[in-house]
Amino acid sequence: MQLLKERILQEGKNLGSGILKVDGFINHQVDPELMDRCGEEFARRFRDLNPTKILTAEISGIAPALMTARHMGLPVVYARKNKPITMPDQVFLTLAPSHTKGRMVELIISPEFLGHGERVVIIDDFLASGATIAGLVRLAQAAGAQIIGIGTLIEKTFEGGRALLSTLNIPIESLVYITSMDGEEIVIDPDR
Amino acid sequence: MQLLKERILQEGKNLGSGILKVDGFINHQVDPELMDRCGEEFARRFRDLNPTKILTAEISGIAPALMTARHMGLPVVYARKNKPITMPDQVFLTLAPSHTKGRMVELIISPEFLGHGERVVIIDDFLASGATIAGLVRLAQAAGAQIIGIGTLIEKTFEGGRALLSTLNIPIESLVYITSMDGEEIVIDPDR
Numbered sequence: 001m002q003l004l005k006e007r008i009l010q011e012g013k014n015l016g017s018g019i020l021k022v023d024g025f026i027n028h029q030v031d032p033e034l035m036d037r038c039g040e041e042f043a044r045r046f047r048d049l050n051p052t053k054i055l056t057a058e059i060s061g062i063a064p065a066l067m068t069a070r071h072m073g074l075p076v077v078y079a080r081k082n083k084p085i086t087m088p089d090q091v092f093l094t095l096a097p098s099h100t101k102g103r104m105v106e107l108i109i110s111p112e113f114l115g116h117g118e119r120v121v122i123i124d125d126f127l128a129s130g131a132t133i134a135g136l137v138r139l140a141q142a143a144g145a146q147i148i149g150i151g152t153l154i155e156k157t158f159e160g161g162r163a164l165l166s167t168l169n170i171p172i173e174s175l176v177y178i179t180s181m182d183g184e185e186i187v188i189d190p191d192r
Numbered sequence: 193m194q195l196l197k198e199r200i201l202q203e204g205k206n207l208g209s210g211i212l213k214v215d216g217f218i219n220h221q222v223d224p225e226l227m228d229r230c231g232e233e234f235a236r237r238f239r240d241l242n243p244t245k246i247l248t249a250e251i252s253g254i255a256p257a258l259m260t261a262r263h264m265g266l267p268v269v270y271a272r273k274n275k276p277i278t279m280p281d282q283v284f285l286t287l288a289p290s291h292t293k294g295r296m297v298e299l300i301i302s303p304e305f306l307g308h309g310e311r312v313v314i315i316d317d318f319l320a321s322g323a324t325i326a327g328l329v330r331l332a333q334a335a336g337a338q339i340i341g342i343g344t345l346i347e348k349t350f351e352g353g354r355a356l357l358s359t360l361n362i363p364i365e366s367l368v369y370i371t372s373m374d375g376e377e378i379v380i381d382p383d384r
Contacts (some may be wrong), residue, residue, distance in 0.1 A: 004300040021278040029269045029305040030254075032262035032270070059250045059270075062222075070224035077221045078251075086213040095379055097332070101274070132290070 001175040003043055004153060005188050007034060014181050018128070019094055024152065026067060026125055030063050038175055039067025042123060042151045045173050046072070049148045051121040053077060055114070055140065057132055064153055065123040076123075079107040079116055079136060080090065087111065092142045096135030099128055107135045116144035127152040129176055130161030137168065155176060159187070193233055193367040196345060197380050199226060206373050210320070210348060218317055218345065222255050230367055231259025234315060234343045236265070237365045241340045243313040244268060245259045247306070247332065249299055249324055256345055257315040268315075271299040271307055271328060279306065284334045288327030291320055301335065308336035319344040319366055322353030329360065346370060349381070 020055040037147035042064070047156040053074040056065035062078050083091060098105045114120070122136050133150060140147050148170055152181050155162065155174035158181075162172055177189040201202065203214040217223040234256070246268040261268035279302050290297045297340050303360035306312070315376035316327050325342060332339050341364055347354065350373075354364055369381035 015278060018384060019277060021279050023269075023276075023302065024305065027276065028272060028302055029267050030258060030261070031267055032258050033265070035258070036262060059254070059272075062251070066222060066227070066258060068226050069222070070228060073225070075217075075223055080251075082222050084215075084219070085211060086215050110215065110220055113216065149256055177358045182247060 001038065003037055004176050006155070008176060008186065008188065011104065012186055014184050014186050017165040018181055020154065020156070020178065020181065022089050022154070026063070027060050032063075033169075035067045036070075038064050039069075039152055040071050041175060042121075043071035043174070045119050045130040046149045046151060046171075049171070050119060050121045051120065051148060051170045053114070053121075053145075055079070055120050055122050055136055056124055057081075057136060060126075061124040061189035064125060067121045068121070068151070077109060079109050080140060081105050081107065083108050092139045094135045094138045094142075096131050097129075099131070107132070107139060109139050111143060112114060114140060114143040114145050118143070120145050121151065122147060122150065123151045124152050127155040127161040127172070128159040130164040133161070133166060137165070149173070152174075156181070193230065198233050198370050200346070200368060200378065200380065204378055206376050207379050210351060210373055212346065212348070212370065212373065212378065214298065218255070219252050224255075225253045227259045227357055230256050233367060234260040234313075234365070235263035237363040238313050238341045239342065240309060240365075241313065241363070242244075243340060244311045245306070245313075247271070247312050247314050247328055248316055249273075249328060253316040253371060255259075256317060260313075260315045260343070267374055269301060271301050273297050273299065273332060275300050284331045285355075286325045286327045286330045289321075290369070291323070299324070302330050303335060306332060306335040306337050309336035310335070311340050312337050313341040313343065314339060315343045317345050319347040319353040319364070322356040325353070326356060329357070341365070348373070350358075
């Protein structure tokens, strides 16, 4: 997606160790118009799969997932990392390693909002190692829901996430593919 | 706002101790269309103040703040509760008590995205004690930004937040006013 590519090249920063800083438009300050355009694009790519729900993980997945859900007329559920007191005692919970926190975090979904027979598209900001998304897949499977597609804003193709998730045999769509982050470079695949 | 009132009366649950459960459309599962309508309404109420930025706190403020920002053509910044590795060492940080966590949490904003001369509207899901919003106000003041308005989806009028924030002498707009949560009741002010 050209708009997102250009923004990453203009404002993204390679902080080393595979860390891409996009705090100015995705991860701390958010550009709602850009997120809306990304949501529109995800909706276009996944509409024919007839999903019933969009799933993401707090925090940075919320903006693109919300905009995707808006364009598809669907509810969005975000997995919580801390169980709020409004949630029932019995929940779906899994652990996933957090790339940016350097430790395991919990991913929690209430059975009230993800159930048997749902057709779920996962939307998140990054596809890197795929660990967070794999955690969301486990939660959905525990709930008896079917994951039918995965969409991420930015895929780092050199961190193995796509291979990890390939056994699901479902479409994995990223809007920008970063193929290398050696030195201070951010190399984006120009052809997809 | 009639649409939000009706939804709270249909699906909200009074869990006691002033805890209102709206997990089905705001706090865990989100209705993007409803949030979009709320954002449109905030935009209508605050447009004449000529804000330059929308500010909120993760996590549940993100959806209404993002939609408000979209309708105003502005960026939105969400204060983080954990400092990500992409943030500079020098940040604006304050502590605020969390109603739902029962402890103090950090609110952190990078000086990159909130600065001198900005005209800021704060949007959040709840106005209860006002502690989180007061924390955001402190951060904005530390950054040299001016808070010119506050908007929340749901105000619990019996928890003192409006009084706490009244010294700011700025418009505080809520879309629904809950005046009592005794027993299992949810009493909504019908007139505003």
